[in-house]
Amino acid sequence: MDNFVIGENVELMAFLRTSHVGFRGIWVSGARASGRSHLLRACSSAALQSGRQAIYLDCGGPETEWSAQVLRAAELSSARNALVAIDNLGQLKGRQQHEEAVMSIYQTLHALEGEMLVSHDQSALGVEFDLPDLNSRMRGFAHFSLVPLQDHGKAEVLSRRARAKGYDLPDAVLEYWLRRGPRDLSTLVRDLERLDEATLTHQRLLTVPLLKQVLGY
Numbered sequence: 001m002d003n004f005v006i007g008e009n010v011e012l013m014a015f016l017r018t019s020h021v022g023f024r025g026i027w028v029s030g031a032r033a034s035g036r037s038h039l040l041r042a043c044s045s046a047a048l049q050s051g052r053q054a055i056y057l058d059c060g061g062p063e064t065e066w067s068a069q070v071l072r073a074a075e076l077s078s079a080r081n082a083l084v085a086i087d088n089l090g091q092l093k094g095r096q097q098h099e100e101a102v103m104s105i106y107q108t109l110h111a112l113e114g115e116m117l118v119s120h121d122q123s124a125l126g127v128e129f130d131l132p133d134l135n136s137r138m139r140g141f142a143h144f145s146l147v148p149l150q151d152h153g154k155a156e157v158l159s160r161r162a163r164a165k166g167y168d169l170p171d172a173v174l175e176y177w178l179r180r181g182p183r184d185l186s187t188l189v190r191d192l193e194r195l196d197e198a199t200l201t202h203q204r205l206l207t208v209p210l211l212k213q214v215l216g217y
Helices: 010-017 036-049 063-076 096-111 132-139 151-164 171-180 185-202 208-215
Strands: 024-029 054-058 083-087 115-120 142-145
Touching (some): 010 024, 024 036, 024 132, 036 083, 036 115, 054 063, 063 083, 083 096, 096 115, 151 171, 151 185, 171 208, 185 208
Parallel strands (some): 024 115, 024 142, 054 083
């Protein structure tokens, strides 16, 4: 959670950090690379560190992986105050068996004062599940839309990741990169990995000329 750059999402983060009595359901919507997967994973990790049962599932993953995860989630949800975080939930639309599994997890969590945190690129109002009960339950969740990071927030993400690898990103490099490079955060993060490899290969500090050489802009 400490690595999540909040930006303009102060209200959402404050809500997530408050304790709750009884069941709590939260739906987070956001575009690709908005940070919602990072956020769900971070919330699951924080819950585990606090001694709660928690699991993260991704509906966009392979079918075999999802099937194993949902069985584990059904098991964990029977613990009081457990957290089940489900990413890309809207991708289950039309897969009735999976919709029923999510509904069952919801019912267990609701009965045992747990928490369900889900995400998709749209709000629940924009997703029409085949199960009418699942639609009504999801639409009753607290809804938040992730506000994309501005350039200063993206710079903070890149700087934190670089520091975690043991080096600092010079301001001149960040300024040039964000002015000339791609806008979406997932591409920026992938490019940071390429730059990291280049600094190790060439045994050089990260400079604007090296960035131009590796990334081509």
